[in-house]
Amino acid sequence: DIQMTQSPSTLSASVGDRVTITCRASQTINNLLAWYQQKPGKAPKLLIHEASSLESGVPSRFTGSGSGTEFTLTISSLQPDDFATYYCQQYNTYQRTFGQGTKLEIK
């Protein structure tokens, strides 16, 4: 199965900062990558699919990019509601797999 590795595991930032989270796949995934946001005690929420396509209703400050095996999620200007844990998921193979998560916390 494809391993998804996120970095960093934890990221401290302030409101207004620009932050980037990286997700690396153990083999190419043809841009079939999604990003989710999860808040404590809640289910994950789908933000981005196909590496860069924003889901309806997701603020434009979220941007996904990348190709092949390396992908990034960038939040251009952090808002208080953005502090959460973010996960990537590949769906190129039958056995869809998730990254271990990046916790974005307030500095």
Added chain:
Amino acid sequence: QLQLQESGPGLVKPSETLSLTCTVSGGSIRSSLYYWGWIRQSPGRGLEWIGSIYNSGSTSYNPSLKSRVTISVDTPGNHYSLKLTSVTAADTAVYYCARQRVTPLFDNWGQGTLVTVSS
């Protein structure tokens, strides 16, 4: 507005069978556009896809769990179910049901239910 709700025992004994149901409201499980999945989350394993089912009953399972998993669907009742046999402490997790697109990502999730495996 689509809602999914997991239900079932929160405590299961080792070696027994974990059984959960996901009730779908605000939408039909008969939709041709979607599959219906189960995902679990634990501190040790993170998010792990368990399996998915289509309204026809066609299933797909995570190979690492396939020997122990059965997912079934009840289209008249608009719900689907998960059975995981021979559970151990490693199966302790929050279990989510979620709507899955044809491209297998999950766009609507239930709130999740904690299942603890302990004697």
